[in-house]
Amino acid sequence: MIVLLSGDAPDLLDRVRAVHEAGDIPLVGDPRWPRAQWEAVRDLSVRAGSPADVAWAALSSGSSGNPRIVLRSASSWEASFGAVSELLDASADEAVALPAPPASSLSLFSIAHAFAGGPRASLGSFDGSDVTCMHGTPQSLRAILEAGPPPGLRTALIGGSHLDDGLREHARSAGIRVIGYYGAAELSFVAVDHGDGLRAFPGVDLSIRGGQLWVRSPFVASGYAGASGPLRRDGDWASVGDRAELTDGRLRLLGRADDAILSASATIVPEEVEEMLRSVPGMRDAMVFGLPRERVGMLVAAFVEFDADPAGDLREIVNTRLAPAHRPRQWFIGELPRTPSGKPARAEAVRRVVNGEVPRLAV
Missing domain, CATH: 3.40.50.12780 (ANL, N-terminal domain)
Known part of the structure; x- marks a missing residue:
């Protein structure tokens, strides 16, 4: 037993x-x-x-x-x-x-x-x-x-x-x-x-x-x-x-197949956007997910955690490196929630965002 x-x-x-x-x-x-x-x-x-x-x-x-x-x-x-x-x-x-x-x-x-x-x-x-x-x-x-x-x-x-x-x-x-x-x-x-x-x-x-x-x-x-x-x-x-x-x-x-974000006519793989965001100097970690939005299906959102202020204009960096459909439209900042073992807790991050518990980041 x-x-x-x-x-x-x-x-x-x-x-x-x-x-x-x-x-x-x-x-x-x-x-x-x-x-x-x-x-x-x-x-x-x-x-x-x-x-x-x-x-x-x-x-x-x-x-x-x-x-x-x-x-x-x-x-x-x-x-x-x-x-x-x-x-x-x-x-x-x-x-x-x-x-x-x-x-x-x-x-x-x-x-x-x-x-x-x-x-x-x-x-x-x-x-x-x-x-x-x-x-x-x-x-x-x-x-x-x-x-x-x-x-x-x-x-x-x-x-x-x-x-x-x-x-x-x-x-x-x-x-x-x-x-x-x-x-x-x-x-x-x-x-x-x-x-x-x-x-x-x-x-x-x-x-x-x-x-x-x-x-x-x-x-x-x-x-x-x-x-x-x-x-x-x-x-x-x-x-x-x-x-x-x-x-x-x-x-x-x-990433998991069910984490893919369907936005308008595009399918966005969160891990691909996260990989790019983590390459920004000063960014400690990032999590990307979809938020429901009428007519387009899902809106790409990013929850980011910084070690230091990013070197350069974050909007410019994102616009240069990501296709339009893959660019996050809403940004949130704070310490990413994690499971007890230290893995990013995606469901908890989305819950905090939806409930307004995470401050917005102007980008």
Whole structure:
């Protein structure tokens, strides 16, 4: 059966190990959840019963905010432990820093890896001399760099959302090798980026069908507990609906198919506009989405977060680099909302904009 644990338990790692070794399925929740979310996850856990051949349960909300419980066999994670150990370049005598909450699937993966002989999982404090690597999101890497990284930190394995070149260079200047990757709670590792673009993770085959990414991999999850989700299967192949392009072995992600913005006669892929906005000097991050508007369908809007004032006129930069249909018509400014693991929370950003909780930016 699934055993729901709170991520703030002081003996969490011991409790996860005990549940796992007893043959039950550990699932870690986030103590910051409101009561209603705890009850919803607990209800899903109970209704799932005791699924066969399942060793781990991880949470996935993507950017929607609605939690799903992803069920995994032991082998679906174990099959990638060897490749991940090589990427981290760390032994069992060393520690991997896990800045993302243990409720996130990437942290729970590293906890499972530690139990199987990977580097020891370090939660909460990362200043120990044995911390030589980290596994987290771009947001957590940025926070570690700004706070001053542990002196022994030499490798960062980064997934969850866009990793910009400036952050990678900042880490490199601090003596940290950054390895980016694309994955999903349902698919685990899909593609890895050593600095020259995303390529298939060892053991994974990639295919583009109708503009969407499909993978053939031993790392795919078994399914969901008591609810449906984006995972689809076709024989040995699986997809979660991410749009992508594959050119000369390099993978370029274009976001989920249902995030596309239909405005007048144009289809706008938010990730393409976001990529351009993040290249503006002074811009820390950006999120692009559609707002309903009569006659044109959706209006392109941008929620932006700055490190410093942009260098140059933002309107001129946008007009020079983007086609008219792709230019945001409404702008909002502030700190982007994020999931507990540090991923941009798209649904929450749109909710705040619609409810007038985010100031407008004149561009």
